[in-house]
Amino acid sequence: MQNTSKTHGLSSGEARSLAQQILSYAKADHTRVNIASGVSGFTRSAMNRVTTSGETTNVTVRITSVFGKRIASVDTNRLDVTSLQKAVREAEALARIAPENPEYLPELGEQKYLDVNSYYPSTGDLTTESRAQAAALGIKAAEAAKFVASGFIDVSAGSDAVATSNNLFGYHSGTGVASTLTIRSTDGLSSGWAGDEGADWNTIESDRIAQDALRKCRDWHGKTALDPGKYEVVLEPSAVGMLLSRMMGAFDARQADEGRSFFAKHGGGNRVGEKLFDERVTITSDPVEKNAETSPFTNAGLPVQRQVWVEKGVLQSLAYSRFWAMKQGVVAKAGPSNFIMSGGEASLEDLIRSVRRGVLITRFWYIRGLNPRVISFTGLTRDGTFFIENGKISRPVTNFRFNQSLAELLANVEILGRPTRVAADESGSAGTPVVVPALKIREFTLSSVSDAI
Amino acid sequence: MKSDIARRDFVKLATAAALTAGTGNWEAALAAQQKAAPGPDAAERDLVMLALDAVKSAGASYADVRITRGNTELVATRERQITNVSMSETYGIGVRALVGGSWGFAATRDLSKDSVTATAKRASAIAAGNDKINPVKTTLAPVNKFPDARWITPHEVDPFTIPIEEKAALLFKTNEEALRVKGVRFVTSSISSIRDSRLLGTTEGSLIQQTFLRMGPNVNVTAISADNADFQTRNASIAPRGAGWEYVIGLQLSENVLRWAEEAAAKLTAAPAQPGVWDLVLHPSHLWLTIHESIGHPTELDRAMGYEANFAGTSFLSPPEKVLNKFKYGPPLMNIVGNRTEPGGCSTCGWDDEGVPAQSWPIVDKGIFVNYQTTREMASWISNLTKVRGSLGTAYGQDWASIPFPRMPNVSLKPNPQNLSDEEVIAATNRGIYIEGDGSYSIDQQRYNFQFGGQVFWEIKDGKRTRMLRDVAYQARTPNFWNSMALLGGQSTYRLGAALNDGKGQPQQLNAVSHGCPIALFRNVNVINTA
Numbered sequence: 001m002q003n004t005s006k007t008h009g010l011s012s013g014e015a016r017s018l019a020q021q022i023l024s025y026a027k028a029d030h031t032r033v034n035i036a037s038g039v040s041g042f043t044r045s046a047m048n049r050v051t052t053s054g055e056t057t058n059v060t061v062r063i064t065s066v067f068g069k070r071i072a073s074v075d076t077n078r079l080d081v082t083s084l085q086k087a088v089r090e091a092e093a094l095a096r097i098a099p100e101n102p103e104y105l106p107e108l109g110e111q112k113y114l115d116v117n118s119y120y121p122s123t124g125d126l127t128t129e130s131r132a133q134a135a136a137l138g139i140k141a142a143e144a145a146k147f148v149a150s151g152f153i154d155v156s157a158g159s160d161a162v163a164t165s166n167n168l169f170g171y172h173s174g175t176g177v178a179s180t181l182t183i184r185s186t187d188g189l190s191s192g193w194a195g196d197e198g199a200d201w202n203t204i205e206s207d208r209i210a211q212d213a214l215r216k217c218r219d220w221h222g223k224t225a226l227d228p229g230k231y232e233v234v235l236e237p238s239a240v241g242m243l244l245s246r247m248m249g250a251f252d253a254r255q256a257d258e259g260r261s262f263f264a265k266h267g268g269g270n271r272v273g274e275k276l277f278d279e280r281v282t283i284t285s286d287p288v289e290k291n292a293e294t295s296p297f298t299n300a301g302l303p304v305q306r307q308v309w310v311e312k313g314v315l316q317s318l319a320y321s322r323f324w325a326m327k328q329g330v331v332a333k334a335g336p337s338n339f340i341m342s343g344g345e346a347s348l349e350d351l352i353r354s355v356r357r358g359v360l361i362t363r364f365w366y367i368r369g370l371n372p373r374v375i376s377f378t379g380l381t382r383d384g385t386f387f388i389e390n391g392k393i394s395r396p397v398t399n400f401r402f403n404q405s406l407a408e409l410l411a412n413v414e415i416l417g418r419p420t421r422v423a424a425d426e427s428g429s430a431g432t433p434v435v436v437p438a439l440k441i442r443e444f445t446l447s448s449v450s451d452a453i
Numbered sequence: 454m455k456s457d458i459a460r461r462d463f464v465k466l467a468t469a470a471a472l473t474a475g476t477g478n479w480e481a482a483l484a485a486q487q488k489a490a491p492g493p494d495a496a497e498r499d500l501v502m503l504a505l506d507a508v509k510s511a512g513a514s515y516a517d518v519r520i521t522r523g524n525t526e527l528v529a530t531r532e533r534q535i536t537n538v539s540m541s542e543t544y545g546i547g548v549r550a551l552v553g554g555s556w557g558f559a560a561t562r563d564l565s566k567d568s569v570t571a572t573a574k575r576a577s578a579i580a581a582g583n584d585k586i587n588p589v590k591t592t593l594a595p596v597n598k599f600p601d602a603r604w605i606t607p608h609e610v611d612p613f614t615i616p617i618e619e620k621a622a623l624l625f626k627t628n629e630e631a632l633r634v635k636g637v638r639f640v641t642s643s644i645s646s647i648r649d650s651r652l653l654g655t656t657e658g659s660l661i662q663q664t665f666l667r668m669g670p671n672v673n674v675t676a677i678s679a680d681n682a683d684f685q686t687r688n689a690s691i692a693p694r695g696a697g698w699e700y701v702i703g704l705q706l707s708e709n710v711l712r713w714a715e716e717a718a719a720k721l722t723a724a725p726a727q728p729g730v731w732d733l734v735l736h737p738s739h740l741w742l743t744i745h746e747s748i749g750h751p752t753e754l755d756r757a758m759g760y761e762a763n764f765a766g767t768s769f770l771s772p773p774e775k776v777l778n779k780f781k782y783g784p785p786l787m788n789i790v791g792n793r794t795e796p797g798g799c800s801t802c803g804w805d806d807e808g809v810p811a812q813s814w815p816i817v818d819k820g821i822f823v824n825y826q827t828t829r830e831m832a833s834w835i836s837n838l839t840k841v842r843g844s845l846g847t848a849y850g851q852d853w854a855s856i857p858f859p860r861m862p863n864v865s866l867k868p869n870p871q872n873l874s875d876e877e878v879i880a881a882t883n884r885g886i887y888i889e890g891d892g893s894y895s896i897d898q899q900r901y902n903f904q905f906g907g908q909v910f911w912e913i914k915d916g917k918r919t920r921m922l923r924d925v926a927y928q929a930r931t932p933n934f935w936n937s938m939a940l941l942g943g944q945s946t947y948r949l950g951a952a953l954n955d956g957k958g959q960p961q962q963l964n965a966v967s968h969g970c971p972i973a974l975f976r977n978v979n980v981i982n983t984a
Binding site: 040042044046047048049050051052053054055056057058059060062071072073074075076077078079087090091094095097098099100101102103128129132136148150151152154180181182184188191193258259260264265266267268365366367368369370371373376378379380382399401403426427428429447448449450451452453 | 530534535536537538539540541542543544545547555556557558559560561562563575576579580582583586587588589616617618621625638639675677680681682683684758759760761762763764766767769771854855856858893894895896897898899900901902904906924926928930956959960961979981983984
């Protein structure tokens with residue numbers, strides 16, 4: 001993040017050499033090394049000024065030692081020879097005394113991984129000054145309107161590696177950036193938000209973010225009451241991403257087979273092959289998705305491939321750990337590393353035009369699980385909520401708490417917009433890549449009014 | 454019903470506290486901990502001094518430097534097998550610099566002298582860059598200097614001296630007891646042991662070495678219906694604690710798990726909650742989280758002033774001049790304190806991350822909102838209203854890699870001076886729901902509208918706890934809810950709840966914080982069914 005074009009994080013050669021050094025100290029039956037390295041930088045603004053800004057560099061090593069089926073791990077970021085030797089000894093000492101894990105399977109040997117290069121120099125080379133200039137765009141837009149800007153630009157650049165004593169080695173480098181902005185009116189009666197997220201800084205549209213947040217703040221001023229109830233809703237892509245990415249953990253075979261999931265079949269087994277959602281719903285994950293790339297391996301070194309989870313409303317597959325796959329006689333399959341939902345061609349305006357009486361939602365807040373049997377969540381709308389009447393936005397309305405099953409939501413999809421990468425993490429950091437369309441949904445449950453602005 | 458476990462736990466904690474950090478004699482406790490605590494490592498002290506010199510030469514008018522070493526040990530199990538045995542350590546240095554009137558921060562794991570010097574200069578350069586575009590300048594409230602201060606969490610047994618086998622054996626025994634209950638198919642349990650040592654040096658001459666110990670035990674039981682059509686979980690809602698291994702022993706996990714397991718199984722056939730207006734009796738294992746969300750967060754001054762608007766949100770308690778000493782948070786029986794001296798509190802300390810001494814202060818006094826939580830940067834913003842000039846000591850950075858900023862202290866609801874029991878509070882309603890344990894929780898960004906679930910629910914009829922209910926959550930608006938508080942239990946019902954993972958800030962940082970409270974009765978709260 002300083003003015004340098006150096007790639008952040010350990011290179012493949014450096015990571016391999018560090019892993020080999022650590023493995024050379026190992027005496028266990030099996031040893032695995034995970035290395036995460038790189039730099040993170042941020043610029044925060046509030047009250048129309050930069051409040052804090054900083055950078056952190058780190059390298060973290062996880063050593064996992066195995067004797068028979070006894071397994072333990074040690075994390076450290078101290079890389080001198082003495083500390084690394086000590087960490088290996090500690091991991092081995094812990095593993096020797098750890099109770100056996102009957103589900104442990106020997107470390108993987110060499111694997112073939114997808115070739116993913118998600119390190120974008122536009123992001124890795126981003127300077128503190130460039131971040132400040134981008135933040136200033138939001139501040140200036142707010143000041144000109146006599147509003148107040150608060151924003152966050154979060155950048156990370158680095159690499160991950162995995163190596164085992166069975167000759168496995170995997171390396172992946174990547175970048176991530178998120179820029180979010182909240183503009184509030186000085187009277188505290190309105191608030192607007194916009195944000196972008198990607199691997200490539202060049203896809204972050206700082207000007208548009210400033211203009212969108214400003215427009216939302218202007219348009220939402222003067223909100224009025226609307227009764228809670230079931231409504232047609234148009235969810236902007238960020239709102240869709242914040243909500244639906246919560247489903248990722250549900251695509252797990254073991255939870256379903258054990259009867260602890262929406263995907264569990266009554267009487268035993270799981271619901272793969274059943275049509276559960278609207279036929280236009282297709283959900284995939286893919287480590288090579290452009291600007292939403294992820295590592296092509298898991299921490300344990302299992303390859304991550306493109307995977308179709310839901311196709312045309314039918315549950316196509318669930319993730320299997322190596323143990324569960326062995327037990328069920330199937331091939332192990334890593335869970336989704338990103339969340340990609342197919343869409344249609346409709347614009348946001350098209351979606352709004354199709355609504356007779358409904359609500360447009362910009363984004364959500366404080367989403368928490370309610371009932372895993374139906375994948376239901378609660379949470380609140382935030383920073384731009386509008387009433388739609390006869391195809392037009394008629395007025396700004398209060399925020400709502402929702403209580404909504406995502407399974408039901410996916411069955412109630414009416415129109416899909418064009419998919420886009422969204423800032424889906426409530427904290428505003430670049431997180432798991434989420435690519436989703438705007439959606440028009442029928443019968444979305446807005447259960448109570450929130451006075452919050 | 455209150456759990457024997459909690460009662461024993463309280464007695465145990467109170468005993469430990471009397472020895473070390475009794476509420477009535479904080480100065481004596483501080484002196485005792487100063488003696489008991491390890492001092493700074495000479496090499497680390499030299500590095501802190503090197504960084505302070507470098508950052509001053511680079512133009513900083515003020516700076517603080519933290520070397521922190523965080524150690525976490527986790528032992529986790531499911532049913533009859535181990536799922537995780539791990540130790541982690543993170544070690545490094547972070548430098549926060551004030552140049553002109555703007556902050557800059559830089560941090561590194563590389564503790565070579567060259568790297569430390571470069572990091573200090575980098576922090577200063579980032580601050581100087583920000584200062585060029587900043588119209589408002591940060592000033593800091595005065596603080597005394599503490600050139601040789603030390604603190605360690607009061608504890609009897611260092612958890613890192615207890616072998617992994619012993620921890621695993623305790624968890625396996627606990628799981629085995631749970632699995633004896635019909636319908637219980639799954640149980641997970643774990644113990645996290647945390648040690649966080651931090652050396653703080655400031656350009657104003659403080660040098661403070663502190664060591665924090667925290668325990669985070671967890672037990673979660675799942676029962677599944679015979680036809681696989683339904684499952685219910687009962688999390689034990691065991692509070693993390695600023696304590697040693699003695700806390701875990703005092704919990705008597707393998708004895709108490711039977712009740713949690715029976716409750717998980719009973720939830721499968723419990724009656725569905727009838728939505729509508731109910732009185733609620735909230736046990737401290739539940740109420741702590743409602744306090745955290747609806748009092749702890751909205752009384753953070755940085756939120757109220759807009760500093761967290763882009764993520765955690767703002768506060769309904771704003772602007773300060775309109776609410777301080779005026780806003781009626783609740784009835785006269787409501788007294789809330791911010792308290793970094795609370796025995797066993799996860800946020801209890803000797804000094805905060807700016808070198809401000811730990812203290813206790815009223816936030817709500819007889820129902821009236823009287824103060825926020827502040828840091829050195831924020832204190833002057835409201836000192837004309839509160840007559841408090843100094844910081845209240847709430848600065849905290851998660852670790853060396855994280856910039857310190859305002860974080861919640863232990864925020865607690867004082868018990869009733871009359872020592873009412875759980876039963877006496879339950880007896881005060883004819884038609885209510887009694888809730889134990891924290892469940893799903895969500896609150897809006899100004900802390901008005903909230904919805905909380907729980908772990909177990911019982912119907913109260915004519916002052917007596919009767920049948921179990923399921924799928925209960927209540928929705929309320931913060932001021933209405935607290936003004937509906939009708940009765941508090943006494944000191945004997947007071948317990949601490951806590952979280953190790955309270956998130957705030959961008960980049961998000963986690964804070965460990967406790968909330969003490971007695972059992973409490975609330976009138977006419979809106980209940981929904983979450984099935």
